[in-house]
Amino acid sequence: MAQIIDGKAIAQRVREEIKEEVDELKRRGITPGLAVVLVGEDPASRIYVRNKKNAAEKTGINSFEHHLPEDTPQDELLRLVRRLNEDDNVHGILVQLPLPAHIDTAVVIEAISPEKDVDGFHPYNVGRLLTGNPIFEPCTPKGIMELLKRSGIEPAGRDAVVVGRSNIVGKPVALMLLAQNATVTVCHSRTRHIERKVSEADILVCAVGRAGFIRGGWIKEGSVVIDVGVNRLEDGSLVGDVEFEEARRRAAHVTPVPGGVGPMTIAMLLSNTVLAAKRRAEG
Numbered sequence: 001m002a003q004i005i006d007g008k009a010i011a012q013r014v015r016e017e018i019k020e021e022v023d024e025l026k027r028r029g030i031t032p033g034l035a036v037v038l039v040g041e042d043p044a045s046r047i048y049v050r051n052k053k054n055a056a057e058k059t060g061i062n063s064f065e066h067h068l069p070e071d072t073p074q075d076e077l078l079r080l081v082r083r084l085n086e087d088d089n090v091h092g093i094l095v096q097l098p099l100p101a102h103i104d105t106a107v108v109i110e111a112i113s114p115e116k117d118v119d120g121f122h123p124y125n126v127g128r129l130l131t132g133n134p135i136f137e138p139c140t141p142k143g144i145m146e147l148l149k150r151s152g153i154e155p156a157g158r159d160a161v162v163v164g165r166s167n168i169v170g171k172p173v174a175l176m177l178l179a180q181n182a183t184v185t186v187c188h189s190r191t192r193h194i195e196r197k198v199s200e201a202d203i204l205v206c207a208v209g210r211a212g213f214i215r216g217g218w219i220k221e222g223s224v225v226i227d228v229g230v231n232r233l234e235d236g237s238l239v240g241d242v243e244f245e246e247a248r249r250r251a252a253h254v255t256p257v258p259g260g261v262g263p264m265t266i267a268m269l270l271s272n273t274v275l276a277a278k279r280r281a282e283g
């Protein structure tokens, strides 16, 4: 029976450590600040933004929320981002995605100062990650690597399979596993014989967004299963991409949904905000 990786408990510990770092910064007269920008009324985005703001405040990080109407012109959003870039009280800027269709997301991300890009989505930070010299790593992949580390799982020399190749999860986590010397295979919607590839994974990371996509029977005995997917079933419950009960019987470590990767994402946002504040303090 697999050991459950308790993301909620690990995230809690990380947050306590971050609070200590924030207290230390405050003793030096620095209060880390996070600006969160939300455009429109998407209900899920509103919840994410509220959770991020609450988590920041609980750790002693100042949070500045900017909620703009759905029909905000792109120029106005860019003006706000540039103002936040210049604001010394703001160390991290997060623009909640997805943005309304009339706004070019790439242009907005590129307008954020790379020094304040706590989501790690700016091409400068993506490039740093690719070349093995990262500053701000995207929060969900960073959280996955932290879960592995704190569970005593060493990627070096293991076969890792990442299912999903999005810019926010699949691609960066594949780079991060590679940086830690795993041998990485990335699968996507055009991959053939996915079952065979998954069944060879010592470490499986699944970020597809389809309930039950990874059959429990595909899981390699004694492997590590990181389920990033979040899928709501008709009865309202949340499940991941992996058939949990069967995976649990075969794997050595498995993350639950909810309570696995999810709580780590916000913890890593706070971690990146503190990192941004420290980097500025050090000049």
Ligand code: NAP
Binding pocket: 140, 163, 164, 165, 166, 167, 168, 169, 170, 187, 188, 189, 190, 191, 194, 207, 208, 209, 210, 228, 229, 230, 231, 261, 262, 263, 265
């Ligand atoms: P995304 O941008 O929709 O990407 C999904 C990926 O899955 C794509 O690369 C896609 O391949 C691949 N895919 C789709 N159907 C497939 C198939 N039949 N076989 C193999 N691959 C397939 O999603 P995302 O933003 O990465 O998110 C993935 C999941 O993680 C979602 O459930 C999301 O809610 C969840 N998530 C959770 C957190 C968290 O904090 N817990 C954070 C982010 C995301 P193609 O590239 O070929 O289309």
